[in-house]
Amino acid sequence: MKKKYIIMLSFLLGIIFFISIIFINDKKIFFSLKGKSFIELNYGSDYYEDGFEAKYCNKYLKLFCKDISDKVRISKREIKEKNKYFINYNLIYKNINKVLTREIQYIDKESPVIKLTDSNISICPNQEYIEEGYKAIDNVDGDLTDKVKTTIKDNKVYYTVSDKAGNKRVVYRDINYKDDEKPTISLVGGNKSYIFVNQEYVDRGFSANDNCDGDITSKVEVHNNVNTSKTGEYDINYTVTDTMGNKSVVTRKVVVYNDASTVPKNGKFIYLTFDDGPGSYTESILNVLNKYNVKATFFVTNQFSKYQYLIKKEYESGHSIAVHTYSHNYGNIYSSLENYINDFNNMNQIIFEQTGMYSKIFRFPGGSSNTISKFNKGIVTEIANEMTKLGYYYFDWNIDSTDTIAKDSNVIYNNVIKEVEKHNNSVVLLHDIKKANIESVEKIITYGLNNGYTFLPLTENSPQVHHHINN
Numbered sequence: 027m028k029k030k031y032i033i034m035l036s037f038l039l040g041i042i043f044f045i046s047i048i049f050i051n052d053k054k055i056f057f058s059l060k061g062k063s064f065i066e067l068n069y070g071s072d073y074y075e076d077g078f079e080a081k082y083c084n085k086y087l088k089l090f091c092k093d094i095s096d097k098v099r100i101s102k103r104e105i106k107e108k109n110k111y112f113i114n115y116n117l118i119y120k121n122i123n124k125v126l127t128r129e130i131q132y133i134d135k136e137s138p139v140i141k142l143t144d145s146n147i148s149i150c151p152n153q154e155y156i157e158e159g160y161k162a163i164d165n166v167d168g169d170l171t172d173k174v175k176t177t178i179k180d181n182k183v184y185y186t187v188s189d190k191a192g193n194k195r196v197v198y199r200d201i202n203y204k205d206d207e208k209p210t211i212s213l214v215g216g217n218k219s220y221i222f223v224n225q226e227y228v229d230r231g232f233s234a235n236d237n238c239d240g241d242i243t244s245k246v247e248v249h250n251n252v253n254t255s256k257t258g259e260y261d262i263n264y265t266v267t268d269t270m271g272n273k274s275v276v277t278r279k280v281v282v283y284n285d286a287s288t289v290p291k292n293g294k295f296i297y298l299t300f301d302d303g304p305g306s307y308t309e310s311i312l313n314v315l316n317k318y319n320v321k322a323t324f325f326v327t328n329q330f331s332k333y334q335y336l337i338k339k340e341y342e343s344g345h346s347i348a349v350h351t352y353s354h355n356y357g358n359i360y361s362s363l364e365n366y367i368n369d370f371n372n373m374n375q376i377i378f379e380q381t382g383m384y385s386k387i388f389r390f391p392g393g394s395s396n397t398i399s400k401f402n403k404g405i406v407t408e409i410a411n412e413m414t415k416l417g418y419y420y421f422d423w424n425i426d427s428t429d430t431i432a433k434d435s436n437v438i439y440n441n442v443i444k445e446v447e448k449h450n451n452s453v454v455l456l457h458d459i460k461k462a463n464i465e466s467v468e469k470i471i472t473y474g475l476n477n478g479y480t481f482l483p484l485t486e487n488s489p490q491v492h493h494h495i496n497n
């Protein structure tokens with residue numbers, strides 16, 4: 027009996043020992059990932075490593091483990107175009123190589139952004155929409171501006187774009203077809219004009235522009251009630267309406283006066299006067315004056331007799347014709363009153379032949395203040411008294427263009443306008459036998475018209491600008 031127990035006990039101990047040996051010595055590698063092996067992440071968000079488990083333990087009970095994490099090598103592989111990462115966990119231990127892989131897929135759920143320079147624009151009803159500009163940016167694909175498709179429908183411009191992941195964006199811009207802007211009318215020569223009574227009123231011109239219709243000068247209606255035979259202030263109304271019915275009216279005041287001294291103080295006048303012609307440049311200067319419908323005064327001579335015919339042309343263009351001198355010979359004309367009057371009458375006779383009128387206006391050669399006549403003491407005083415008695419009017423100048431010295435049209439122009447600004451009545455001395463004046467006269471006229479000056483020819487009623495007589 028006792029022997030039987032001993033045998034059974036030995037057998038049990040043997041089994042326990044055998045199992046123990048197996049448990050302790052039969053080991054294996056436990057290698058697994060913590061977390062999921064496939065992870066989806068939103069593009070741009072961070073991936074946090076979940077880690078892994080690497081142990082060498084008893085095969086059956088996972089006991090008596092040894093941490094072998096340090097035997098794991100981690101490497102990354104990227105497939106950029108698919109926004110994908112593979113993380114490889116490579117374990118080599120006791121000549122065993124085990125590899126685990128985790129896949130990380132980045133997903134783009136964000137639509138591109140389209141930026142418009144202005145989401146709401148107004149354009150003219152008759153105009154075509156011109157793209158104002160836009161930009162499309164995607165969080166993954168970057169600049170997608172080139173991929174944007176635009177369509178116009180129901181007064182809206184739609185902008186559509188999709189990124190590679192298929193996220194779509196549509197934005198739109200409102201187009202307001204409207205025109206509530208009035209046309210603008212500009213008057214050449216300013217909004218105030220002065221004319222001498224019984225002088226013909228000639229409009230200097232105007233232009234009308236509309237933000238939508240463009241140049242609509244031809245649509246301007248002019249209402250003119252100027253009575254040139256009666257002094258007073260008159261209105262000329264210029265009216266224009268654009269296609270959408272926006273209406274503009276501007277008014278030009280026309281002052282009809284009969285005496286320069288009665289002209290309101292804000293009247294600014296330029297009397298261009300040309301001495302010593304007609305000559306070879308006179309015709310070109312006449313063309314400039316006619317181009318701007320500016321009237322001037324020619325103090326004529328017979329120095330270049332083949333141009334006499336131009337006196338007629340000057341007269342017919344509305345300019346004042348006045349006597350300067352037939353000979354322009356100081357030694358002769360200032361030697362006696364008789365010689366002066368003879369010379370004067372010879373010139374006035376030519377004027378009569380060309381125009382059918384004798385002139386009442388004259389200018390002393392050298393001006394009334396000249397000293398060149400001093401060889402004959404008191405002669406200018408004597409002539410001035412006698413001519414006044416005979417009913418003639420002489421005019422000097424208060425602005426010398428210096429065109430007898432200066433050859434550059436800009437210098438002449440600058441000399442004149444610098445002085446013009448100081449006077450309400452500018453009588454400008456020029457010579458139509460100077461070539462530079464073809465240019466300088468045009469510049470002076472352009473300046474004058476743009477700055478509210480009125481160009482007038484001298485008449486018996488014009489302000490008589492006189493120098494101080496020196497002899």
Ligand SMILES: [Zn+2]
Binds near residue numbers: 302350354391392
């Ligand atoms: Zn002269």
